Amino acid sequence: MDFCLYDPHQGYYTTKDKIFGPSGDYYTSPYTHRFFAHSLASAFVEYFKLLSQPRPFHLVELGVGEGFLGRDILERLEERYPEVFDCVEYFPVEVGVALPDRIQGIVFSNEFFDALPVHRVRVRGSKLQEIYVSLGDEISEVESETEDPRILEYMRTGFKEWRNGCEYEVNLRMVEVLEDLDRRVDSGVVLTVDYGYDWEEYNSVDRPHGTLLCYHRHQVTPNPYINMGQQDITSHVNFEVMAKTGASLGWTSEPLRSQRHFLFDWGLEQRLLEEEAQGLLNPERAEERLGLKTLLAPDGISDTMKVLVQHVGVSSRDYS
Template identity: 30%
Template sequence: MTQHDTRRQPPDEPNDTDTFAAEINARLQDRIRAEIAESAGLLPFDRFMELALYAPGLGYYVAGAEKFGPDGDFTTAPELSPLFGRSIANQCAEVLERIPEAEILEFGAGSGALAIQILGRLAEIDALPKRYRILEPSPELRRRQHDRIQQRLPHLIDRCEWLDGLPERIQGIVIANEVLDAMPVHRFRLDDAGEPLEVCVGEREGALTDVDAPIRSPGLAERIAALQADGFALTPGYASEINLRLAPWLSALSDVLERGLALLIDYGYSRSAYYQPDRSMGTLMCHYRHQAHEDPYRYIGLQDITAHVDFTAVAEAGLGAGFEQAGFTTQAHFLIGCGIDQLLSESPDALEQTLAAKQLLLPTEMGERFKVMGLDKGMTESWRGFSVRDLSDRL
């Protein structure tokens, strides 16, 4: 999920001896082809992406292959440095202090590194939550997360709980680090006359491919029209993505979060930057063995598929769901507000962590490409993570 804007060629094919990967790829392609046939030969791209990433037992995030860190396909901020999670823990502590019996809910905990960093720091400052809950769809990742937390923080494993879906209610803090970019998106393209078409998935000469078709997904035409009314996506040939699942997701989250703060951390732009004229081919990107490329049909089930986040859409959907906007800033400003400099000075391996901190903070690395949005409910406080520089006025 950690990615660059640079367009790259696909890496080498998987090794033919990797029978597990070959089986996953073949079975998932059969599943997708069956759905294409059931959809009269054209499958909306968001459904293809959903199957490629989340089909039970087969999708990229629910099959058993390694995904995170040096042996996986990409490296996220918690794998770069414990300073990331320890800084976020300082923001968590500020929320936990103000809500008795508060909990933490993390979406998609990956390798478990972020949970370990947050819990470890909160234990140091005597600010542990009542529970640390992880919503994780992958049984394999659940097992790895549990084992890693138990190994690193055995005294806190009983405080952790894994969920299949949203809890009935929660008060406290919600963390979604690189979650929104992996939500299935719809794709569109303007024809030579400037009329919008939906990019669907079909077959040509036995291979899966993009197929431009009249818009069929409910709500997509209205969203494209709204973009165009604001002066975006007007040039013939322009192509991009729209996340129609964002608003329902935030609405469901708002229904269960009675009081607290949601932190949404991801790479993305404000709407004006997302749909600017020179970003005319969208932001869809795939990640396989630490290489980025543009072909979502090349390693189905074996690669990550992502799109940048339209944070203006996140803010609008959050407000529509009943949240208040708590702040919006770059990752660098957020981590500085959360005291990463002090944590670095206290680190026993400060020299090594300084190099990692540069990757988290520098504008040319993750510092400005990644953004943090805060949405809160039932609280009117200002939060330290947005104290250095709040960029909400740019949305």
């Protein structure tokens, strides 16, 4: 996964021209409608107050891709909240770009953690076997013992029970990123938007092959051994592990929400009323409305995506 996505000469993210949008392989929320960015901007204004209005107010975006989300958030802040915008220092982070050493503000991401390379394991009776890749004449999968002890720890943290014969993904890079943030963030909020699940949701469906999926020209396939370097490979984020890793570092979490819930919390109803006031059949607004529809379609992106907000070094409200 690491090689296929990030090899400097052949990797999907490092070399492919068009990844996002109609002529690419998939959409993310920033490509549907600016309301997604506007909701984040409204949330950031509240967190600015929670963090006692720091100057500078850092906005660190992990995995910016083409950068639409950061651009739209900054535009919104400048237009509606100039007093906050004046304090902002924005850091777009992509592969190979270092994070600031000291952060006071917000670290946010959209579909960053699901793009990190994972280990894959399979449960065999009472044992956990890692699925390795063998490079002979053909690529094949080989099961053997796990080498990194953190894999077992991750499995215990993330899954209350393991089903015999089933495969699971173990995202140790995610844990490493959170630990790294803990060293850098003095006081702040880590806001993550991504595909993912808590334990109840994971357990509510049979997932014999885990959640690893590949995207190529808007088609989904579970096979990572085709279109190598030309297709995206992702796995759902284990928010159980994300929240518990944060807790072990002394962070507190707001309850995990669906993206739809988050959008409602940050002004969706008002946005829809404004749209209605412009005339629902107004042909000049057709594109605008289509974007909102894609963002809000039932069982679409706003139901599959989740938002986890974690507070670092802040005396927070009680969210329990």
